[in-house]
Amino acid sequence: MNPMNIVDIDLNLLKVFEALHEEASASRAAIRLGVSQSAVSAALRRLREVYGDALFVRTGRGLAPTLRANQLRPLIGEALSKCRQSLALLVPETLDFSGRTVTLGLSDDFEIAYGRGLIDKVQERAPGLRLIFRQTHSQIVAEALLDRSLDLALTAGGFNARMLSREILADGGxxxxxxxxxxxxxxxxxxxxxxxxxxxxxxxxxxxxxxxxxxxxxxxxxxxxxxxxxxxxxxxxxxxxxxxxxxxxxxxxxxxxxxxxxxxxxxxxxxxRYPIELGWRTTPQADLAIQRVKEAIVECLG
The missing domain is CATH 3.40.190.10 (Periplasmic binding protein-like II)
Structure with a gap:
């Protein structure tokens, strides 16, 4: 593979990579991005050339990421997050969050108790943003935050790891x-x-x-x-x-x-009794979408 320079690469390919990794399907990635499935397939071919790896392979349940794709995921996710943060600095009060997702880890007792209210409050603060609720618990939550499969998490502890921040929101019984x-x-x-x-x-x-x-x-x-x-x-x-x-x-x-x-x-x-805690990755520059979801969670549990 010839060495690549960033000037030779269409950075829209990174959005395709993100969608493929999260949707595990070329057809669903196409719907998410508002393009044709053939365009996604063409982008995947180009991504494979750029990274010298298959990246996603077909299984009985869709597309599964390769080891290289999983290694690239946090790097590409961070790059896209920085781009989105730069746009949020322009006019943050009127920002449209359409196309953005925030993945919240929580157990289903929290989802049952607070899920509907959280959906409503997030739509007030971040119009167009989609929440993804993903099951987690205190024994696995730190790893999930650090590997970026979660953006935020609500659990009874589990955030005692470097590079993670936490806030106690309530006391549970x-x-x-x-x-x-x-x-x-x-x-x-x-x-x-x-x-x-x-x-x-x-x-x-x-x-x-x-x-x-x-x-x-x-x-x-x-x-x-x-x-x-x-x-x-x-x-x-x-x-x-x-x-x-x-x-x-x-x-x-x-x-x-x-x-x-x-x-x-x-x-x-x-x-x-136990503490109900909100945890997230510690970063020097907050992602506005994640910040809006954090605010909604604090209000729901306040």
């Missing part, structure tokens, strides 16, 4: 969800004995032990877990018509109860 028909008339709480006697649904990425088990063990008690799931969104279907109980973050119990008719009850065992 836990409540229980049950089917209202499993309660006696006017019942507003579960005794510890009734709590232990009921079947439990555990929400856990590991699927074995949760903080409720730890709190009960300190009291010399155990519970019976009927099923473990990694998705809070499944709870209305797993609890309906049963006497089972699920213990989960209070922000999610309130939202799920309003949408489904399940009942929120206080947890009869004392559980530790």
């Amino acid at each position: 836990y409540s229980c969800l049950v089917d209202a028909d499993s309660l006696a008339a006017e019942q507003s709480a579960l005794s510890i004995d009734e709590f232990v006697a009921r079947e439990h649904i555990l929400i856990s990425s590991g699927g074995f032990i949760g903080i409720v088990d730890e709190a009960l063990a300190a009291l010399g008690l155990t519970r019976r877990v009927g099923v473990s799931t990694s998705h809070f969104a499944a709870l209305p279907y797993l609890l309906a018509g049963t006497s089972a109980v699920a213990t989960l973050p209070s922000h999610a119990t309130e939202r799920i109860a309003r949408a489904t008719g399940l009942r929120v009850l206080p947890c009869p065992v004392t559980l530790p």
Whole structure:
């Protein structure tokens, strides 16, 4: 491959690379960019010549990036981000964010509790910007931010890494969800004995032990877990018509109860509270799109 100079390269190719990496499909990248699929294919051929690599290979599920493409992704993403920031300096109050995306990492309890409100507030602050919600948790969030698969993240910690900044937005606690028909008339709480006697649904990425088990063990008690799931969104279907109980973050119990008719009850065992934190990559020049989303998140949780 002959050495390339930037003056020999159409910088629009970088936008095609970004779209292909994020969409994993030439047809979807074409729709996103507002061009024909043949134009995307031609751009990909040129990109392959420039970088001396296939970059994206066909699989049964679309286009998968090669190792070289994954290495290039943060560099190209940073270059395009700098270009967008330079344009935002012109007239930031009237900037149209159409075509921009911000990827927010969060677990589905936060998505359930705050997702709709966040969408609305982002559209007020950054018209045209598209949010991408991507599942994450505190054990993997730092790596995802550093490798640029996430722009921002909302979790209960996990941001103790160099090059990351964080802000504590709120203090979280836990409540229980049950089917209202499993309660006696006017019942507003579960005794510890009734709590232990009921079947439990555990929400856990590991699927074995949760903080409720730890709190009960300190009291010399155990519970019976009927099923473990990694998705809070499944709870209305797993609890309906049963006497089972699920213990989960209070922000999610309130939202799920309003949408489904399940009942929120206080947890009869004392559980530790936790910080709700917003994390992002530390950069000398803030991206205005990311800044607007940060502002919306702070207002939603304020």
